[in-house]
Amino acid sequence: MEIKREINREIIEKLRSAKKLLLVSHIYPDVDTASSMLAMKLALLKVGKEVSCYNAHDLAPNLRFLKGSEGRFDKLHPKKKFDATVLLDAGTADRFGNILDKPSRDRLGCIIKVDHHLTGDDISDLEFVDTKRSSTAELVAEIIKHYPIELDQDIAMNIYSGIVSDTGSFRYSNTNSATFKCAATMLATGINTWDVAMNLYENRPVEEIRLLSRTLTTLEVSDSGKFASLIVTRKDMQELGAEDYMLDGFVNFGRSIKGVEVSVLLSEKEDGMVKISMRSKGAVNVAEIAAAMGGGGHHNAAGFSKKGDIRKLREKLSKIAAEKLAKY
Numbered sequence: 610m611e612i613k614r615e616i617n618r619e620i621i622e623k624l625r626s627a628k629k630l631l632l633v634s635h636i637y638p639d640v641d642t643a644s645s646m647l648a649m650k651l652a653l654l655k656v657g658k659e660v661s662c663y664n665a666h667d668l669a670p671n672l673r674f675l676k677g678s679e680g681r682f683d684k685l686h687p688k689k690k691f692d693a694t695v696l697l698d699a700g701t702a703d704r705f706g707n708i709l710d711k712p713s714r715d716r717l718g719c720i721i722k723v724d725h726h727l728t729g730d731d732i733s734d735l736e737f738v739d740t741k742r743s744s745t746a747e748l749v750a751e752i753i754k755h756y757p758i759e760l761d762q763d764i765a766m767n768i769y770s771g772i773v774s775d776t777g778s779f780r781y782s783n784t785n786s787a788t789f790k791c792a793a794t795m796l797a798t799g800i801n802t803w804d805v806a807m808n809l810y811e812n813r814p815v816e817e818i819r820l821l822s823r824t825l826t827t828l829e830v831s832d833s834g835k836f837a838s839l840i841v842t843r844k845d846m847q848e849l850g851a852e853d854y855m856l857d858g859f860v861n862f863g864r865s866i867k868g869v870e871v872s873v874l875l876s877e878k879e880d881g882m883v884k885i886s887m888r889s890k891g892a893v894n895v896a897e898i899a900a901a902m903g904g905g906g907h908h909n910a911a912g913f914s915k916k917g918d919i920r921k922l923r924e925k926l927s928k929i930a931a932e933k934l935a936k937y
C-alpha cells in the first residue's frame with residue numbers, strides 16, 4: 610500500500626500569510642530542484658506574492674527551457690528580508706550554499722523544507738519531506754493543490770519536467786501510482802510531452818557528446834564486474850570546451866553495463882574539489898556509501914564533493930564499494 614505523508618497544514622497557512630517569499634534550490638541545480646522552484650514561483654506569483662528565487666549556482670543553459678527561468682538566480686539583495694523561505698530538493702544545509710549561515714539566516718523568516726531525499730538534517734521550522742515521492746516537483750504539485758492555486762500549462766510543464774527527470778522517464782523504482790497520477794494531472798492541462806522530452810534529451814551540445822566519448826574511455830570495471838567507474842578531469846573539459854552541467858547523466862552509462870550494481874562518476878571541479886556521483890541498480894544503498902564519506906542522497910542515487918586526487922579517490926571508493934558489494 611502506498612504510504613502517504615499528509616501535507617502539514619501549517620505550511621499552507623504560512624505560505625498564505627507570507628507576503629515576501631524566497632525559494633531556494635540546491636547547489637549545482639538539477640531539473641527537479643529548478644523546476645520545483647520555478648513551478649512554485651509561478652504559482653505564488655498567481656496569488657499576488659512577492660517571490661524571489663536563489664541558488665548558489667545559477668541555472669545552467671540546459672535548464673533554461675523551464676518556464677519562468679529568465680534572469681539570474683544566483684544573486685540576492687544582501688539586505689532583503691523574507692516572511693518565509695522554501696528550501697527545495699535537498700535535506701542538508703551545505704546543499705544550499707551559505708544561505709542558512711548566520712547572519713544570512715536571520716532574514717529568511719520561517720524556513721520550510723520540501724524534499725524527498727533520505728538524508729536530511731533539522732534545518733527548517735516546518736517540513737514537507739516524503740521519501741516515497743518521485744521528486745520534489747511532485748511535492749510542489751501537492752502544495753499547489755492544497756493551497757489551492759489553479760494549475761496552468763507553464764506550472765504543469767515545470768512539474769512534469771521534474772518528475773520525468775527524477776524518475777529517468779518513469780523507469781526508476783521511485784515511480785509509483787502517485788507519480789503517474791500527478792503526471793496525468795499535469796498532462797490534463799494540455800502540455801506537450803515531446804516538447805519536454807526534446808528539451809531534456811534531444812538537445813545536447815556537441816561538446817557534451819565529445820566529452821562523453823572521451824569519458825567512456827576511462828571506464829574501469831572491478832574484477833567482480835559489479836562496480837564501474839568513470840573519471841572526468843578539468844583538462845578533458847577545457848580541451849573539449851565542455852561545461853559542468855553537461856556531465857549530468859554520464860554516471861548512468863556505467864550502471865547500464867550488464868552485471869554492474871554500482872556506478873560512480875568522479876569529476877574535477879573548478880574549485881579543486883572532486884564531485885562524486887553514484888548510482889545503484891538497487892541491491893546496494895549508495896546513500897550509505899556517500900554518508901560514509903560525508904555525502905547524501907537516495908538509495909539508488911547519491912553524491913558528494915571531496916578534496917583530493919581524482920584517481921586516489923577512485924581507488925578509495927572502489928574499496929568501499931567492494932566491501933559493500935561482497936555481500937551481494
Ligand SMILES: [Mn+2]
Nearest residue numbers: 641698744745
Ligand atoms: Mn529530486
